[in-house]
Amino acid sequence: MTKISELLETAVGPAVTVLDGIDDNSLEAPTPCAEYDVRALINHLFQVIVNFQALAAREDVEFGAAPDVVTGNWRARFGEEAARLVAAWAVPGADEGTAGAMGLPARTVGNMVLGDLTVHAWDLARATGQEFAPDASVLDEIGPGLAAMAPMAREAKVFGEPHPVPDGAGPFEQVLALTGRDPGWRPPGA
Template sequence: MTQTIGELLETAADRALPVVRGIGDGQLGGSTPCAEYDVRALLNHLFLVVVNFQALAAREDVDFTQEPDFVADGDWRGRFGDETARLVEAWSVPGVEEGTTGRMGLPARTVGLMVLGDLTVHAWDLARATGGDFAPEPSVLDEVGPGLAAMAPQAREMKVFGEPFPVPEGATAFERLLAVTGRDPGWRPTGVPGAAVG
């Protein structure tokens, strides 16, 4: 039986939270697989995604052009846990996957898969940037892989994904998913910043 978006998000959040909680303040300026973001900027982007997709679940308007500095809050690690819990709750409301949501009028389940993809891929980005470990649950990967592959052409047109990264035939399903988004699954930071915990 197909899992609900709420169930999948809960599983994905459980994997993402240890990554975020393990990031030290001294690592916030480090590079990430997303060339335009350092660790701090990527954290702020992921916070914004998590907050805005709560609103999309409730059929409210969102604004992705404003990126508040969520990391300025001294307890941002705890707040990330709170916001992901709200995200799971928002996407667990009965009927939330019915109809459409957002300005583009996309099917609600598709929108839910988008935030599931962001939570999964950006958790990997942050783990790889800061020396942490991350692997998605197979149940999440089974949903996100085909979902992101289907969205990839439009995402590239919108400059959300880069060109697909070439991977060998023996690449894992997650490596292929990362490559579809334009990421190099073997990416490592050139100079790992100090791992001082704030």
């Protein structure tokens, strides 16, 4: 079984590329994640990668309102925090036992951040006119992981209702639809 840190390392590169490609003029643009514009989704993703570093270390976290971190050289800071996320999950035993206030298996918690990083990188890529395709190894992990979490995630209002996809939809389209996203979403006027 591939370690969560190895999968995160594979996922971080494409996510950092997407964030590096976001023009400041698009920060107010809508995203496929209807409750977030680009700026708010970047702030949320920063909060996720920082909090999941702490969860890897079995520390408590607070997922209240995300601070506005889209200031100064935020792109470089995102890359730095993403590298810290990988390092936190690479500590021996990080993906074993339980983590988080809900007492979930650490592997499930690692799968959550891997899914967030991957799906939100797609959200931001779509919102800003960029291409994004996750690595097959990441999809192999998050597909079953997110499917198992979906009922709980819907109850917590983290996932929307599944979006219909045509027969023959690819694995990533299925993951996006599972989270309530329209895999064909484009910005208004695109």
